Amino acid sequence: MTRVGFIGLGMMGTPMAQRLLAAGCSLTIQDANPAREEALLALQPAVRRADGPGDFSGCSCIFTMLPDSDIVDRVVLALLPHLAPGSTVVDMSSADPARTRLLGERLKDAHVDLLDAPVSGGVKKAAVGKLAIMVGGAADVLPRVKPLLKAMGEAITHVGPIGAGHAAKALNNYVSAAALIATAEAIHVAAAFGIDREVLVEVLDASTGRNNTTQNKARQFMLNGAFDSGFSLALQAKDVAIAASLGRRLEMPMRLAEQVDEITRAAARSLGPTADHTELYRHLGQR
Numbered sequence: 001m002t003r004v005g006f007i008g009l010g011m012m013g014t015p016m017a018q019r020l021l022a023a024g025c026s027l028t029i030q031d032a033n034p035a036r037e038e039a040l041l042a043l044q045p046a047v048r049r050a051d052g053p054g055d056f057s058g059c060s061c062i063f064t065m066l067p068d069s070d071i072v073d074r075v076v077l078a079l080l081p082h083l084a085p086g087s088t089v090v091d092m093s094s095a096d097p098a099r100t101r102l103l104g105e106r107l108k109d110a111h112v113d114l115l116d117a118p119v120s121g122g123v124k125k126a127a128v129g130k131l132a133i134m135v136g137g138a139a140d141v142l143p144r145v146k147p148l149l150k151a152m153g154e155a156i157t158h159v160g161p162i163g164a165g166h167a168a169k170a171l172n173n174y175v176s177a178a179a180l181i182a183t184a185e186a187i188h189v190a191a192a193f194g195i196d197r198e199v200l201v202e203v204l205d206a207s208t209g210r211n212n213t214t215q216n217k218a219r220q221f222m223l224n225g226a227f228d229s230g231f232s233l234a235l236q237a238k239d240v241a242i243a244a245s246l247g248r249r250l251e252m253p254m255r256l257a258e259q260v261d262e263i264t265r266a267a268a269r270s271l272g273p274t275a276d277h278t279e280l281y282r283h284l285g286q287r
Helices: 013-021 033-043 068-081 095-107 123-126 142-150 162-192 197-205 213-218 220-221 233-248 256-270 277-283
Strands: 003-007 028-031 047-049 062-065 086-093 112-114 129-138 155-158
Touching: 003 068, 013 028, 013 033, 013 062, 013 123, 013 213, 033 047, 047 256, 062 068, 062 142, 068 095, 086 095, 086 142, 095 112, 095 162, 095 233, 112 142, 123 129, 129 142, 129 162, 142 155, 142 162, 155 162, 162 197, 162 213, 162 220, 162 233, 162 256, 162 277, 197 213, 197 220, 213 220, 220 277, 233 256, 233 277, 256 277
Parallel strands: 003 028, 003 062, 028 047, 062 086, 086 112, 129 155
Antiparallel strands: 112 129
């Protein structure tokens, strides 16, 4: 039985770890929240809790699913002295691609490979192993871990060198956020003009304005006031900021991305750290 490490058991990390268990892996796990660890430890003996970085020394592959680059760097660099040459770290977080490249260099010096493999699809697709996974890193490293990735996702795309996965994820989430904002604004203006909100979504969905928000978010989480899609506004704002900064860093500033960045940051400040990203609809409806 293959033993792998999994660090970060949040809303996405837990179902992803469960998919690895279902595929026959045994896991060494770690999370800042002991209750999340306990939930997986109930699946003993396939699961062990790591009391420290050294407990991952027997894992040839360690997955991380963490909030940001600061935490990724801290966790992975603590692991590094305990990892055997030839082992692989797969960071599935949404992180800064420039910092990912620097981290990759640190690991390369120790003969440890790093792949950045962020995901798209949300909690529902994580639970059934149908995530889209965008992979950055050396192409010859990917085959080593692809069977494990296939346990979690159905669309696994090698997008380029180290950091490219994180860049692609940030750009994807920027496009998604822009579509959500445009949809929310259109619904509010339509309602002010006298068009029923549901009818406007129906029109968009049948026309060229169709997008992920009109199909999977507007009715399900926004118009009904549920605002519980499972993806936080703070994380969306972080991803949009990464995309906008990437454009600036490459001297290709994206004017729309800068505006989406401003809107998502302001909404996150206003609505607080626990807000769901679909609450942008409510925020944009305030006069």
